[in-house]
Amino acid sequence: MALKLYNSMTNRLEPFTPVHEGKVTMYNCGPTVYSYQHVGNFRSFVFADLLRRHLERKGFEVKQVVNITDVGHLTDDSDEGEDKMELAAKKERKHPLEIAEHYTNQFLEDWRSLNLQEPHARPKATEMIQEIIELVEVLLERGHAYEAGGNIYYDVTTFEDYGKLSGNTLDKLAGHRVEHDPNKRHQQDFVLWFRNSKFRNHILKWDSPWGEGYPGWHAECSVMSAKYLTPAFKTGRFKPEAFETIDIHTGGEDNKFPHHECEVAQTEGATDKKYVNYWLHPRHLIVEGEKMSKSIGNVYYVFSLVKEGYDPRAIRYVLMGTHFQQQLNFTKEGLGAARAALERLDDFLLRMHEADGEEDADEELRRATDAFGKALDDNLNVSGALAAVFDLMREANKKKLGKEAAKRVLEAMYSFDDVLGLKMRDVKPQTADEAVEDRIKEREAARQRKDWAEADRIRDELAAEGIELYDTPKGTKWRKK
Ligand SMILES: [Zn+2]
Known part of the structure; x- marks a missing residue:
């Protein structure tokens, strides 16, 4: 098209x-x-x-x-x-x-x-x-x-x-x-x-x-x-x-x-x-439902939002997510929703790195690739393009993908990211770090003896160091936030 x-x-x-x-x-x-x-x-x-x-x-x-x-x-x-x-x-x-x-x-x-x-x-x-x-x-x-x-x-x-x-x-x-x-x-x-x-x-x-x-x-x-x-x-x-x-x-x-x-x-x-x-x-954007103006004091800057702890990827996601001919209402709630969408995306990418099932996703991939390109060709319909990406994630999540199939899914996601610019290639499982691995083992042991308080304590301690745990078919993995 x-x-x-x-x-x-x-x-x-x-x-x-x-x-x-x-x-x-x-x-x-x-x-x-x-x-x-x-x-x-x-x-x-x-x-x-x-x-x-x-x-x-x-x-x-x-x-x-x-x-x-x-x-x-x-x-x-x-x-x-x-x-x-x-x-x-x-x-x-x-x-x-x-x-x-x-x-x-x-x-x-x-x-x-x-x-x-x-x-x-x-x-x-x-x-x-x-x-x-x-x-x-x-x-x-x-x-x-x-x-x-x-x-x-x-x-x-x-x-x-x-x-x-x-x-x-x-x-x-x-x-x-x-x-x-x-x-x-x-x-x-x-x-x-x-x-x-x-x-x-x-x-x-x-x-x-x-x-x-x-x-x-x-x-x-x-x-x-x-x-x-x-x-x-x-x-x-x-x-x-x-x-x-x-x-x-x-x-x-x-x-x-x-x-x-x-x-x-x-x-x-x-x-x-x-x-x-x-x-x-x-078109212009408004913030929190109002016209941005220095006199009201509601002007949002990228650097000040980043300083407040908002992820620049989430800011990009919100700024590109509404069609350019529509007015965008830029809100902090919207940034939160973008952050949640990006977390779903990152979790999905990590799962694709760990896949070890047998099913393929060729049909889903073909559909997503087609829908993604068609949406953008249609006057840069970015919400349609993002829907194609999230549909693919939902479909692939229902399956137990084999290594090769997951690799093809990742390649397609990276190709979408050439347009979306969400740095998907940077989302990778963490390489080994013995100290962290040992504490994950301690947590596993605590869970096995049903010492939930201790397991939670270790998880929170790791979270405070910026290490996030997630479960995969191969056991608990971790990544830096
Ligand atoms: Zn000019």
Whole structure:
């Protein structure tokens, strides 16, 4: 079955066909590193990771780029706010780049703890200034941009398709209030390069043909996607004619407008080519039934949940477990349920390592493999895929599998895990440890003489050391928690 994805550009479920057979280019809008990234931000990245892993399991060669925004993202969409990085720097009395480094490091740590695959490039906006200037030059040459009051603006009236992604066409935006900027020809025009703003003490500035300044937020994503996913910058200079349409672009639903709409206007205005074939926008999440907000104090971060003792695998499980087009209610109860599901999974994997019966599970395996792939091909229906995994576990648990059959089950589980990213290969029976084995024998002896108190005492003592006992047909085994 072919993969189908819900494309926000056409608002339809569409069969996925990449530009180049067997290859996929994918751009995921990354974080603005002025503060910690919360679980809502990570929902988007877990979704992108799941998509990439599914494509790779299907045999596609995926190239993934996730940017880091460290300049130019304003607090207000209408170009009148202050740069988020500069504002954070003032508040924390640090240089904007120190702020960026601090929050980038935490972001990367959370990224790894959720077992997200490394993208092929992770460019920073501050490293792309030359390329951004080149894009702005092309837009000026082609009449899509103009200089006014020192800033360079994109002229949205020159781009007929403005609004095609978000539905916010200029007609519809006519009544939409934005802070009035007398330099703009049309109030929906957006800044490509800032020289003048209300915030004259902007620290990060670069030379440009239009004077010292800094880029607008949207420009970086057009540039980075072109640079790392297409041959447009191959010779070091921006060559619009060498640009190739990108297969997939993702970002949280709040990025759709104005950010992604402006990216489309920039890249298509500069190249006359279609920017992206498939736009995917995961929905927001709420926590404990409420909107997350710093003022309510209910913002969940990956690292703080881990500090509280929640397993990063359980966090990943919850973030990926709800379909990307549905709102996810992220709760601590949900993390508990995920933990229980993962324990069932781990117990199952350990049992497969110990199997010594005679039955096979070929039919169950065939069914599960088929159902797993079909569910994900259906617009990344992850709950269907997880159901296939747990059905297989339930069926296999009813049987006394032989060694070879259990090995085949494990191989199938590992193949599912190439997409799910739950580190199933790490779940193995513990290798020998004499001290532990001796205490298990003592416990066995206590149980045989029906000294339950002593048996429980030994079990609790081991549990306190992080050693968990479980029963198998071959007697009691143990593993580190
Ligand atoms: Zn972006």
